[in-house]
Amino acid sequence: MKATANLQIENDRVIVKEWIFAPGEETEHHVHPYDYVTVPLASGVMRIEGATVTKENQLVTGVSYTGTKGTAHNVINTENVELRFIEIELK
Secondary structure, rough: OOOOEEEEOOOOEEEEEEEEOOOOOOOOOEEEEEEEEEOOOOEEEEEEEEOEEEEEEEEEOOOEEEEEOOOOEEEEEEEHHHHHHHOOOOO
């Protein structure tokens, strides 16, 4: 099943979405068109499936991380609880 993305802001500089993942939900494979910042709203583990590498990414509430334009992956909640984060894309 696909995770829910709630658009909060979109203007000429940024796109801000809240992503909500129930257990087992995923983004589906996608490519980021912009550099981005992710701000976890819950702690847990997300599986990141890239073209050649799969890894487990530890989310820590309030501890942000960045990604770059062109990143291609699928993000999956492998936990038994809901996970959320804010994604800020920088145009």
